Amino acid sequence: MKPMLITPLALSILLGACADLGTNVDPILDGEPNAQFQSDLAACRTLARNQSQLDRETMASAAIGAGIGGVLGEVDDDGDALGGALAGALAGAVAGGAEASERREAIVLNCLRGRGHAVVG
Structure with a gap:
């Protein structure tokens, strides 16, 4: 395979493998989760997944x-x-991609905080 074809292919595979990175964070709570927590966690993870890994x-x-x-x-x-x-x-x-993953993790945690959960990390 020519080097010009290998790079885009390798990049696509790499970014595809990173598709969920940062979204599967298990937040640490200060106290017990309430009944709404799992639903909010799923919604916040979906929000983070919608942020492109291949950004500017x-x-x-x-x-x-x-x-x-x-x-x-x-x-x-x-x-x-x-x-x-x-x-x-x-x-x-x-x-x-690593920076985008960190941003996604921050989105999940901030989203949960915004929904009233006592997330400490």
């Missing part, structure tokens, strides 16, 4: 990673710019 920040991280990787690949005696750019794009996308 993730794409920007991939682009920056590609630029840095390309430069480093060109400078390296044994490397090449295309290989470096591909590796950098994947690394940047992974970093951006």
Whole structure:
């Protein structure tokens, strides 16, 4: 397979595997959950899942990673710019996906707080 086809395929698989990351957080409550808690948790997780993993920040991280990787690949005696750019794009996308996952977790926790649950973490 050509490197130009491997990168988008690998990125798609990676982001697909991360689809639920950040949404399956088990919140820590200060006290016992009330009767509405499970319903609210499900609704907040759905809200977080609707936030795209492939957002502007993730794409920007991939682009920056590609630029840095390309430069480093060109400078390296044994490397090449295309290989470096591909590796950098994947690394940047992974970093951006991790940030998106953290945002999703924060959405779940803040959503529960907004619904009146005593979430501490």
